[in-house]
Amino acid sequence: MMQTKALEDVTVLDFSHLLQGPFATQLLADMGANVLKVERPGAGDLFRSITFRNKWLGETRESPSFLAWNRNKRSLAIDLKAPEARDILYRIAADVDVVVQNFRPGVMERMGFGYEDFRKINPRIIYCSGSGYGTSGPYLSRPGQDMLIQGLTGLAAATGRGDGPPVPVGSGFADQVGAMNMVYGILTALYWRERSGKGQNVEVNLMSGLLAHQGQEMLMAMNFNEDFQRPNSGIGHPGMDAPFGVYPTRDGYVTVAMSPFRTLVGVLGDDSLLEYDDPERLFTERDAIWNRIAALTMEWNRQDLIEAMLAVDIWCGEVKTHLEAAADPQVRHLGAITHYDHPTAGRVKVVGPAVKLSETPAAIDRPAPLVGEHTAEILAEYGFDDAAIADLRARGVTG
Known part of the structure; x- marks a missing residue:
């Protein structure tokens, strides 16, 4: 069988x-x-x-x-x-x-x-x-x-x-x-x-x-003989330049990954930021840039900013707590949260298996x-x- x-x-x-x-x-x-x-x-x-x-x-x-x-x-x-x-x-x-x-x-x-x-x-x-x-x-x-x-x-x-x-x-x-x-x-x-x-x-x-x-981080450090330095801002990775990072809004936080700087500036509506639109400055001055961007994102509601960024194909997302993640519509669509019945603990909510096999x-x-x-x-x-x-x-x- x-x-x-x-x-x-x-x-x-x-x-x-x-x-x-x-x-x-x-x-x-x-x-x-x-x-x-x-x-x-x-x-x-x-x-x-x-x-x-x-x-x-x-x-x-x-x-x-x-x-x-x-x-x-x-x-x-x-x-x-x-x-x-x-x-x-x-x-x-x-x-x-x-x-x-x-x-x-x-x-x-x-x-x-x-x-x-x-x-x-x-x-x-x-x-x-x-x-x-x-x-x-x-x-x-x-x-x-x-x-x-x-x-x-x-x-x-x-x-x-x-x-x-x-x-x-x-x-x-x-x-x-x-x-x-x-x-x-x-x-x-x-x-x-x-x-x-x-x-x-x-x-x-x-x-x-x-x-x-940490293969890519180790390779960079060893081959260039230089450790990454953590920025003082919310940049999400010590090797990345602006605008990569986590930004505050009125009602939460959002993430911005690898995205054209000019496009993000267009969403935020402050062309004075374009003075930083240079690969060298986007890295060396990333803390200052983060502070400038964060001051602008604080004027937005989280969902409004996400929708505006997604509309121009900026890589972005909401920062969610564990409970918010469990209620996320995509998480629900995937069936990622399930439960089992335990003889003494009762119904236990759990994360289900992550790998799907057809047969x-x-x-x-x-x-x-x-x-x-x-x-x-x-x-x-x-x-x-x-x-x-x-x-x-x-x-x-x-x-």
């Missing part, structure tokens, strides 16, 4: 926690992969205990941070330090396609769950590790957290106003880039395995990923799991009988 989901014959043994690894395995799960999320009995993934602004969902206080990255998975609660854990997980690993983990380098190997351990059991296994800085080097013992990586790779230093401090991106950008790279590596390895029959080790680190996603579409079939919700179900699938499952739970090996 034809597969209804592209990855429905792929099983992932998922040891990951927090954001990078769980987002990667959620992306695979959305495409149909059978993701078995290994968690600590009782406590589960550390993200279950972390939230923003001390806000929780439902009477059982479910973490929005956990619910965001763990749909379409089943939870297998098992104490990795218990002697029986190896036997259980080795039995499962004999039949899985992919292992994902983002513990600090060396942790999984010390517990007997490294690539070499699983490869002995299953030579076709694809083992994907995510870390902050790779598996060796002077930063090996450093914590590999998202904002720290943004600072170390130049992203924060290139963001914000020149007369203020560096500004990290307002999202877990390094982790999410890392998740995409994990999926990229896993799918590449799966494709190669179809031809070679062999598994392999896939390593992803946040530092390399964020450097790669094997992604779908949300399961909410994020409760800790150990599927332990008995998963163990039964791998040959453990009811008595063995009950015994493991009674002794605290599983939850």
